Amino acid sequence: MVLGIPPGLFLILGALLVPLFPGRWRKPYMLFLPLAGLWYLIGAESGTFLTFSFLDYEIVPLRIDRLSLIFGYVFHIAAALSIVYAWHNDDIIEQIAGLAYAGSGIGAVFAGDLITLFIYWEAMAVTSVFLIWARRSNAAYAAGMRYLIIQVTSGVLLLSGAILMAHDTGSVAFDKMTLGSLATWLILIAFGIKCAFPLLHNWLSDAYPEATVTGTVFLSAFTTKCAVYVLARGFPGTDLLIYIGAAMALFPVFYAIIENDFRRLLAYALNQQLGFMVIGIGIGTTLAINGAVAHAFVSTLYKALLFMSMGAVLYRVGTVKGSELGGLYRSMPLTTVFCIIGAASISAFPLFSGFIAKSLILSAVAYEGYLAIWMILLVASVGAFFHSGIKVPYYTFFAQDSGKRCKEAPLNMLIAMGITAILCIAIGAYSPWLYSLLPYPVKYIPYTTSHVIGQYQLLIFAALAFAVLIRFKIYPPNLKSVNLDFDITYRKWLPAIYRWVITLTRDGWQSILQDLRNGVQKVVQYMFRHHGPEGILARTWPTGSMALWVAVLLGGILLIYYV
């Protein structure tokens, strides 16, 4: 622990002290925090620490083992890189939110029980939304609000599951679970929301592109990878995850291909990458879990790099819409190179980081004999190569010249992108380093002849297919547009249904009231007709009829009396 404080909390508390640091000391201080945390972790021993009892439940604020450690490493690295990338940014809200968000993510992966996990889980939601709102646009405000509601709902489900779990088993320990009880289902759905499972996914592509230039880089690293970690910890080998992952790996591809906003495209691509990891967790063998974890590690870095490069374009040009970009390599040559390195990594080119991680998952799927899933993964890999590997760099930096001329990205962004790019290549080129950090021992060799040639065939022929489509003008152009996704249900349909129900009830109530009024009016009119001033029964009113009726009554009584 750093100063006796667990690593996640260390960053959160550190974030609270940020306002105390004036001007030029603030950023070095911010960078120091994750580096100090990383320094501590490198020498950390496995075990549980700071354990205490609360209401008869054992709370474990810090659990270090090989699974949590590797996520801890990459989260600290991502936090440090994001801080360097945001060095030019003096918005103190973003600085505090970014650090506290990173701390919450780190705290969550080291949480040894469900209650601690819940606290960090919700802290992630609450801190990260400020990275979206800091954009200070109406769209960002609305997207942030939708994001916050969904994220907090995930936390509420997690807490409900944890309480049920405590009731069922008498323990809140966070370990491997078997899907079956309501508690485990609630927990899985809570994890699934943050992991962007199909139909629970839309917050990701909705909110991330609306965040600030630097905020999206932070966001891309923590929430979803934390979800991958908790799935790997809680539900390894759960068959259902294989099919959920396959759907995740495939469907976002279509959206990414037709998406015009390149940061939204990258959000769909991120969703797709999560699918690969979820499949690995679902397979559950040591090779597959290693693959999922390795993929989480490398994709944190190359997704950050891609979001950084598009962030730099947004910062300099003011837009990342494909329909408005093109030819920027002249203005931003270094950003172009870094973007291509990120693109090559996500495309899993041999010698880049995606290759050594994706290979583990593909092999694990093949060894277990899932032919259909394996084919889906190949197709999904082609999709990832196309939308993130070709489309993003090609239409941003090359293609038709948009005529836009701007300065190269600021130095701090270039440094952050440069370090991330070096990491992407180093990890890919020298696989033993990453493999030695994985939770289980690795005997896998990614660089075999058949593997490398197979991968080159896959990628080069996919590139050829794109070139053919362009040459024959079949390729769909980038159009200013939005594409309907599941969020239409809560952004259009539910509000429409709500308004319809409201209108219906209001109109219905009005007509009921009208009917009541009509009825009362009829009764009153009837009474009035007979008893009113002009009514039949009031005609001889006042004394004549009274005397007559009294005479009749008296006569009647007399008759009865004598009978």
Add this chain to the structure above:
Amino acid sequence: MTEQTPHTPDSSGPNSLAPPGNIGKIFWGLIVLSALVFLADALYHKHPSFGIEKLFGFYGIIGFVACIGLILAAKGLRVILMRSEDYYDDKTEGDS
């Protein structure tokens, strides 16, 4: 969907990979490269996990067919999915 400006290479304005001959060179270069990696299948012994992998140039075929299939399917999905940029009220021009 009234102000869509198609943005394909060659549609208008110079391609940034000018001079024009470069585009052709890249295209033919890709064909040559594809042929090379396709034929490379003859040079080594495969260790297939599935029978289908034994097919000559299997990965190349998958790469080509999948890429065309995905792009055309996505293009087709635009008919159902695509709306104008201001479809959701909170989106304003200039926000990306």
